[in-house]
Every structure is written in structure tokens, then in C-alpha cells.
Amino acid sequence: MSKYKLSAILGFSSGLALAACATTEPDPEHCRYAQGDQTCEERYGAERPYCTSAACDDTSEGNYGCVAERPADDCYYPCGGEQSILDDDSCLMSGDGDGDMSGDGDGDMSGDGDMSGDGDGDAPCMGPADCMDGAAPFCDEESGMCVACDGLMDGDAACMELDGGTPLCEAGVCVQCNADNEGACEGTTPVCDAEANMCVGCSEHEECSESACNFVVGNCFDPANILHVDGDEACGSGDGSEASPYCDLGEALGFAPAEVLLIFHEMGSDPQLYTESNSIQTTVAIFAAPGESPEVQGAGSPGLTVNNSGNLILRGVTIVGTQNSHEGLNVIGNAWVESSRIVNNTGGGIVVDGGGTLVLENSFVGGGNVNNTSAIDVIDGSLEMSYATVGAGFGASAALTCADGGTASVRNSLLVSASNDDEVQCSGVTITGSAIEMSMGDNLSLGSFMPEWFVDYDQGDFHLSGDHPAEIETAATWQPGDPTTDIDGDPRPMTAETPDFAGADAVPQ
Numbered sequence: 001m002s003k004y005k006l007s008a009i010l011g012f013s014s015g016l017a018l019a020a021c022a023t024t025e026p027d028p029e030h031c032r033y034a035q036g037d038q039t040c041e042e043r044y045g046a047e048r049p050y051c052t053s054a055a056c057d058d059t060s061e062g063n064y065g066c067v068a069e070r071p072a073d074d075c076y077y078p079c080g081g082e083q084s085i086l087d088d089d090s091c092l093m094s095g096d097g098d099g100d101m102s103g104d105g106d107g108d109m110s111g112d113g114d115m116s117g118d119g120d121g122d123a124p125c126m127g128p129a130d131c132m133d134g135a136a137p138f139c140d141e142e143s144g145m146c147v148a149c150d151g152l153m154d155g156d157a158a159c160m161e162l163d164g165g166t167p168l169c170e171a172g173v174c175v176q177c178n179a180d181n182e183g184a185c186e187g188t189t190p191v192c193d194a195e196a197n198m199c200v201g202c203s204e205h206e207e208c209s210e211s212a213c214n215f216v217v218g219n220c221f222d223p224a225n226i227l228h229v230d231g232d233e234a235c236g237s238g239d240g241s242e243a244s245p246y247c248d249l250g251e252a253l254g255f256a257p258a259e260v261l262l263i264f265h266e267m268g269s270d271p272q273l274y275t276e277s278n279s280i281q282t283t284v285a286i287f288a289a290p291g292e293s294p295e296v297q298g299a300g301s302p303g304l305t306v307n308n309s310g311n312l313i314l315r316g317v318t319i320v321g322t323q324n325s326h327e328g329l330n331v332i333g334n335a336w337v338e339s340s341r342i343v344n345n346t347g348g349g350i351v352v353d354g355g356g357t358l359v360l361e362n363s364f365v366g367g368g369n370v371n372n373t374s375a376i377d378v379i380d381g382s383l384e385m386s387y388a389t390v391g392a393g394f395g396a397s398a399a400l401t402c403a404d405g406g407t408a409s410v411r412n413s414l415l416v417s418a419s420n421d422d423e424v425q426c427s428g429v430t431i432t433g434s435a436i437e438m439s440m441g442d443n444l445s446l447g448s449f450m451p452e453w454f455v456d457y458d459q460g461d462f463h464l465s466g467d468h469p470a471e472i473e474t475a476a477t478w479q480p481g482d483p484t485t486d487i488d489g490d491p492r493p494m495t496a497e498t499p500d501f502a503g504a505d506a507v508p509q
Contacts, residue, residue, distance in 0.1 A: 031065040036080035036091065040066035051077045128162070135172075137162065148172035170197050188219045205315070212261050212285050215336050215359075216311045221261040221285060227252050228289075232268035249278050249286070249296070261285045264317060266292040273321070277301040280310035280333070288316030298322030298345065306333040308354055320344055320460065331356040331381065338362050339487050343460025348373040349390075352381040352406065359384045362487045362504050366391040366399060368418055368457040375399045375417075378406030378426065385410045387476070387483055389462040389503035391454070392417035402426030410434055412476035414503030416449045418457075423449075435475040435502040444475040444502065463488075464501075464508040474499035 026032075031039040031051035041049050048066035056075030060067050070076065074084050079091040124144025131137050131146035138158050140147045149155035155169025166174040168181055175197035177184040182192035185199035191207045193200050201218015202208055208220035229235075229252045230245035245265070246252035252262050264286050267274060277298045288294055295318040296303045303319040306312045310333040318341040319328035328345035329335070332354035342349045344367035352358050358381070365388060366375030372395035376383065380403065390399040390413065399415040400423070402408055407428040414435045417423035423437050435444040446469055451457035453468035464472070478493045478500040485491055486506035493500050500506065 027064075029064055032077045032080055032082070034064075034080055037078040038091075039064065039080070051080065053077070149174055168197075173197075188217050190218075190220050212287060212313065212315075214259065214283060214285070214311075215313060216283055216334065221259065225257050225259060226261045226263060227256060228263045228265065229294075230265035230289075231274060232266065248274050248276050250276050253278055253280075253284065256282070256284065259283045261287065263287055263289050264292075264294040265289045266294050273297040275299050276303075278304055280304060280306045280312045282309070283311040283313075285313040286315070286317055292316075293318060295320055298326050298328065300324060300326075302326050302330040302347075302351075303328050303345070305330040306335050306356065308332045308356075310334070312336070314338070314340055316340060318343070322346060327351045327377075331358045333357075335359070336361075338483070340364075341460065341487075343367040343462075344370055346370060346373075348377060349375045351377045351379065352383060353379040354381065356381040357384075358382070360388050361385070362387045362483050362485075364389050364391075364460060364462040364487065364504055366393075366462075367460040368393050368451060369459070371395040371397055373397055374401040374425075376401070378402040378408055380405035382406070383408040383410075385413055387412050387486070387502075387504055389414045389505060391415075391457060391460075391462055392419060392423065394418045396421060398425045399423040400426050400429065402428050412478075412482070412500065412502055414462075414472060414475075416446070416453075418449060418451065433476045433502065435469075435472045444471050446472075462503070463505045464503075466508040468508065472503065473501050475502040476500040 028034065032053060036051040037049060040051050043064060044066050048063055048068050050067050050070050051065050052060050052067050052071040052075050053065060054061050056071055057067050073086050076085045078085055079088050081088060125131055125139040125146050127139050128137065131139050133146060136146040136148050138147055138149060138152055140151055149159050149169035150172040152158050156167060159169050159174035160167040162174060166176055167184060168175050168178055170178045176199045177192035178197055179194040185192050189199035189201055191200050191202050202213035202220055205212045207213060210223045211221035211226060214221055228245035229249055231247050233245050235245045235247040236251065249262065259282065262284065272295060274294065274296045276296065277300060293316065297320060303322050304312065312335040314335065314337045316339050320341065320343055322328050322345035325347040326345065327347040327350060328342040329350045331350065331352045334357045336359045338361040341364045343364055348370065349365035350358065360383065368391060371393040374397065375390045375392045376399065385408065392399045397417055397419040398421055399417050400408060406426065408426050410429060410431040412433045415423050416437055424431065424440065431440055431443055435446055437446045437449050439445040453465060455461045455463040455465050476499070478495065478498045480496055483492060484494050487504040488507070490507040492506055
């Protein structure tokens with residue numbers, strides 16, 4: 001279409017021949033007689049964003065005066081009208097001279113006449129209500145421009161004011177946390193994922209420097225809810241204070257809040273064992289005191305029973321010698337057991353029943369002098385086991401059994417039995433990277449078991465003696481997320497796909 005429209009005016013006069021004449025008038029759709037660059041952007045976007053005249057550029061003909069390249073100043077009509085940019089640049093007052101009326105330098109002319117770039121069509125922003133663009137939600141009062149948080153003097157303060165849930169400015173975005181401010185995370189998400197700048201739940205005890213990780217919901221135990229159990233010290237005050245330790249686990253549990261971390265000390269004098277049986281009905285972590293190895297013997301029932309409402313997190317504790325055909329640990333609720341020894345209990349090591357769940361890691365379970373029973377029996381529930389050494393005695397014994405309601409996942413573990421029966425009797429089991437006597441999948445098949453492989457198999461000391469098959473040392477494969485040490489704190493490889501010792505012990509005696 002040309003710059004001007006041709007209009008035919010037909011006139012008639014009585015007795016005269018038909019006469020025709022023509023006049024021209026400005027085309028209102030041409031950019032010079034509309035909104036200049038704004039009109040071009042609306043019609044062509046970035047393909048033809050600039051306004052000129054046919055006299056300057058004949059390629060503009062048929063395109064409403066719009067061209068791809070910025071014309072010379074005397075041919076450039078960014079605001080429309082008869083005056084070029086030399087005489088009229090009012091539409092670019094807030095811009096940078098590139099035809100961008102938003103002033104943000106991205107060439108975006110949205111057609112709303114907004115010179116502030118805040119998307120609301122008014123003058124430069126006066127406050128955050130004027131800034132509707134999620135990428136630039138803050139008003140910089142000095143420039144009157146809407147900006148990201150890093151465009152302000154104190155981006156963190158601005159983010160906190162905008163949303164207390166994302167109080168930090170990171171690369172122009174308000175986030176929950178970053179590598180320099182991991183302390184911004186608390187509650188059930190106390191750990192900062194610095195790559196995602198998000199607060200997440202804990203998954204390792206080392207992430208809770210003052211206490212331990214509550215695996216149930218992902219929070220760190222409140223340091224105010226730490227109680228000590230030490231039967232070898234002055235105990236029994238019953239006032240719940242850390243300075244006055246309780247005499248045994250039962251007493252401490254009686255005064256414990258609903259979520260508690262018990263620091264468990266060795267008895268240290270005769271008798272060496274805490275002889276007691278306790279039920280866990282809330283969320284309880286029991287950690288051996290640093291450098292100590294407390295031992296519990298069940299009294300007339302399992303040493304510990306996790307009821308269906310209970311959650312137990314056990315670390316560094318031994319449950320041994322429970323009599324009257326009772327197992328050391330009974331799990332009906334949820335239990336996480338690591339770096340512990342549950343050995344030589346007359347009813348077996350661990351029973352999972354009632355839909356319970358057990359996560360077992362870096363631990364010894366079983367005992368060579370316990371016959372006709374299972375070291376681990378999953379009746380109704382689930383087992384997730386890694387880097388555990390599980391051994392059973394003679395007769396109708398097995399390292400692992402499962403009933404129809406039980407399932408198990410076993411990785412990087414060592415399972416043996418002195419019995420002639422199969423050491424694994426569990427149809428719902430998946431075993432990988434492990435060493436077992438029988439042939440099963442890609443696991444190491446050890447053949448006939450020899451108690452000499454261990455320091456003292458009969459007494460449940462499953463440390464490797466040095467006379468074990470050498471293949472045990474490379475049967476497992478370490479992966480990120482696996483324990484970084486063995487049951488004694490000796491280091492594991494910590495490199496993905498590295499061969500490693502199967503079982504809980506990684507350094508032969």
C-alpha cells in the first residue's frame with residue numbers, strides 16, 4: 001500500500017459529461033501517521049521494528065513504512081508524525097535510543113505506552129505495586145525502573161519484605177537459601193540444597209551439627225530435647241536435666257518429650273549390661289555416646305520394641321544376650337539402625353512384623369551360637385539393608401527369612417549361615433552387590449561357609465579375620481549416598497562405582 005490513498009470523487013452536472021478527479025490523503029495505518037516504531041512492533045515484531053518513509057527506503061512500501069534496520073536519524077520516525085528523531089525523540093525519553101519504549105533495552109514495545117518498563121502503562125514506577133513483571137518485581141526509586149532484586153542496594157532486605165519464605169537475593173532471584181546463608185533453613189527443612197537454592201529435609205545425621213536427623217520428617221532434633229543415660233554416674237534425679245543423667249533407658253523414656261535424642265553411655269561397671277526391655281511409642285533416637293559402646297540385654301521380652309506409633313533411630317548400640325527365645329529388636333513401627341550390633345539373642349536378631357519398616361546399615365546381626373532361628377525375619381513389613389553382615393547358627397537357621405507379607409532389598413551385604421539350609425529364604429527379596437553362600441544373580445557366591453572367616457563368629461563378632469575369601473573385599477559397589485565409613489568408622493572409597501567390601505567391616509583384623 002502506498003503512503004497515500006487514492007480517493008475518487010465523482011461529480012455529476014446536468015447536461016455535462018461525467019467528470020472524475022483524484023485527491024490524496026495520509027494513510028492512517030502508515031507508521032508515520034500512527035505510533036511510529038510502536039506500530040511497526042505491533043505489526044512485525046523484531047522483523048521490522050523501525051519506522052521510516054518511502055523516500056528514504058523503498059522497501060518500506062507495502063509494509064506500512066516499517067523496516068528491519070534502524071534508518072539514519074533524518075529518516076527515522078520512532079514517534080510517528082512528520083518530525084524525524086532529530087526533531088522529536090519524546091517517545092524515547094526513558095529508553096536508550098534503540099526504539100525500545102520500555103527502557104529495558106530488549107526491544108520490547110508492548111504497545112501500552114509504558115516508558116517505565118513495568119508493564120502497567122503508566123509513568124515510571126512509584127512502588128512495588130507498579131511492577132507486575134515477575135522477573136523485575138521491585139521498584140528502584142532512584143531510577144523509577146522496575147528491577148530484579150540484584151538491581152537494588154539491599155536485595156536480601158527487599159526479598160525478605162516481598163516474601164519471608166524467600167529472603168535471599170541470588171543472581172537476581174529471591175530464593176530460600178544459598179551457600180553463604182545455609183542458616184536460613186529451619187524446621188522440617190533445615191538443610192540448604194545450594195545448587196537448587198532450596199531448603200530441604202535432612203537425610204544424614206552430619207547435617208545436624210548440634211543433634212541428629214529425625215528421618216521421619218527431616219528435621220533436626222531440638223538440642224533442648226537431648227537427655228543422657230549413664231548408669232555408671234550419679235543418676236536418677238528424675239528432673240529431666242542434661243546435667244543429671246538417667247540410670248537407664250526406661251527411666252529416660254518416662255521423662256522424655258514426644259521427640260527426643262538419648263545419648264547412651266556405657267555402664268562401665270558390673271554388671272556391664274543394661275538389663276531392660278523398653279517400648280518405643282514416639283520418635284526416639286538412641287545414640288551411643290562418642291567413643292563408648294553401651295550394651296542392652298532384653299529382660300523377659302525384646303530389648304527394644306518399636307510399636308506401630310513409634311519411630312526409632314538407633315546408632316552405635318549393642319543389643320545382646322536376650323533370653324527366653326526373644327529377639328533383640330522387634331519392629332512394628334519404623335526403625336533406622338546403623339553401626340549397631342544385635343547379636344546372640346536367643347530368639348534371633350530382628351523381627352519385622354505388623355507392617356513395620358526397617359532400614360539397616362553398617363551393622364552386625366545374628367550370632368553363631370543361636371540355632372534354629374533367623375537372624376532377620378520379615379514376617380509382615382519391609383527391610384532395606386545395605387553394608388550389613390548377617391550370620392545365623394545351626395539347625396533350621398537362616399540369615400534372612402521372609403513370610404508372604406514381607407519384602408526385602410539388600411545391597412552390598414554379607415549373609416552366611418552355619419546351617420545346611422539356604423541362608424536366604426525370602427521370595428520377595430532383591431539382592432545386589434552382596435556376598436552369599438548360595439548362587440543368586442550377579443552376587444558373589446562364597447560356597448561353603450567357614451566360621452574362621454570372622455574374628456569370633458559364635459559370639460557375634462563378625463569382623464573379618466583375614467582368613468576370609470578375598471573376593472568379599474570387592475563384591476560391593478560404593479555409590480553416592482552409601483555410608484562413608486564402616487561399622488568401626490574406617491573409611492570407605494567415597495568414589496562412585498568403586499569396588500568395596502561387602503558387609504559392615506571394611507578393614508580385616
